[in-house]
Amino acid sequence: MQGIESLVEGEQKIVLDLHVHSTASDGLLTPPELVEEAVAAGLEGMALTDHDTVAGVEAAWAYARARHSSFWFIPGIEMNTDVGPHEVHVLGYFIDPRYEPLLNRLEEIRQARFQRNLKMVAKLNAMGYKISVERVSELAQGGLIGRPHIAQALMEKGYVFSIREAFEKLIGQGKPAYVPRYKFLPEEAVQLIKGAGGVPVLAHPGLIQNDDLVERLLTLGMEGIEVYYPEHSEKDIERYLEMARKGGLLITGGSDYHGTPEEYRGKLGCCGVSRSAAKSIKEKALKSKTNENMEIEVDDKKESYQKQRIDQFNTRSLE
Numbered sequence: 415m416q417g418i419e420s421l422v423e424g425e426q427k428i429v430l431d432l433h434v435h436s437t438a439s440d441g442l443l444t445p446p447e448l449v450e451e452a453v454a455a456g457l458e459g460m461a462l463t464d465h466d467t468v469a470g471v472e473a474a475w476a477y478a479r480a481r482h483s484s485f486w487f488i489p490g491i492e493m494n495t496d497v498g499p500h501e502v503h504v505l506g507y508f509i510d511p512r513y514e515p516l517l518n519r520l521e522e523i524r525q526a527r528f529q530r531n532l533k534m535v536a537k538l539n540a541m542g543y544k545i546s547v548e549r550v551s552e553l554a555q556g557g558l559i560g561r562p563h564i565a566q567a568l569m570e571k572g573y574v575f576s577i578r579e580a581f582e583k584l585i586g587q588g589k590p591a592y593v594p595r596y597k598f599l600p601e602e603a604v605q606l607i608k609g610a611g612g613v614p615v616l617a618h619p620g621l622i623q624n625d626d627l628v629e630r631l632l633t634l635g636m637e638g639i640e641v642y643y644p645e646h647s648e649k650d651i652e653r654y655l656e657m658a659r660k661g662g663l664l665i666t667g668g669s670d671y672h673g674t675p676e677e678y679r680g681k682l683g684c685c686g687v688s689r690s691a692a693k694s695i696k697e698k699a700l701k702s703k704t705n706e707n708m709e710i711e712v713d714d715k716k717e718s719y720q721k722q723r724i725d726q727f728n729t730r731s732l733e
């Protein structure tokens with residue numbers, strides 16, 4: 415793993431990590447701890463991009479403002495969406511963490527995902543597999559409940575010998591206790607992010623492993639593409655840079671740091687962008703069109719409102 419000093423993007427040094435998770439989703443560090451670690455790693459800024467939540471944004475921002483006034487904090491999110499069998503993640507930068515339509519929709523999605531797991535447990539119970547929702551929640555340790563936790567509960571009771579067996583026999587796609595995932599589409603994520611005054615970016619396209627789909631996704635209103643990512647090869651980077659150039663898209667990057675000692679995905683700051691790249695994202699956010707449901711009507715008023723929203727979350731403006 416290279417140090418931050420040795421990483422350059424073009425002629426510019428990488429100083430901002432634009433993909434980081436906290437305890438608000440599945441990361442191990444709290445938002446203030448992340449800011450502290452980013453400063454210690456020599457980064458000038460960071461975007462907090464928790465999965466389907468903005469719950470950590472205000473804490474990170476307040477902490478950065480109080481303790482590290484020169485640190486550039488960007489409010490963000492990473493939304494998990496589905497396209498057929500593919501999981502597609504959409505990053506949003508400079509979003510307003512208090513934008514109600516976004517918060518309401520996130521809560522609906524959370525509820526729907528929770529219901530899905532309840533339904534699977536109910537199906538299993540009806541089939542004679544006596545596992546409880548309480549135990550499954552305990553296994554998730556306060557995090558989002560998923561099928562692996564259901565599989566673990568089945569294993570504990572001796573119904574299956576492995577997680578894999580639980581999926582193959584019971585809870586895998588098309589198996590008797592399976593309930594389809596709640597579908598949330600990338601185009602809706604894009605609209606929500608834009609509605610919240612943010613810039614939607616396609617996350618880690620390399621993980622989708624289908625460039626035709628990637629090209630299609632980029633036409634859904636995405637304004638950027640996450641080119642620099644720990645699991646992208648040199649070839650991936652070249653290809654995605656080319657796509658960005660062709661589509662006039664912003665180029666972003668980040669480590670997908672989750673605070674785990676074994677460096678899950680990447681170390682904080684191992685991937686990122688230069689100050690000028692971050693500045694371009696901010697400019698885009700300032701120009702971003704709000705969606706039609708926004709309550710503000712007059713065009714220039716819209717602009718000034720957004721400017722205000724973005725600036726209130728910057729601890730410093732990049733000159």
Ligand SMILES: [Zn+2]
Binds near residue numbers: 492503617618
């Ligand atoms: Zn992701």
Ligand SMILES: [Zn+2]
Binds near residue numbers: 435492670
């Ligand atoms: Zn991520």
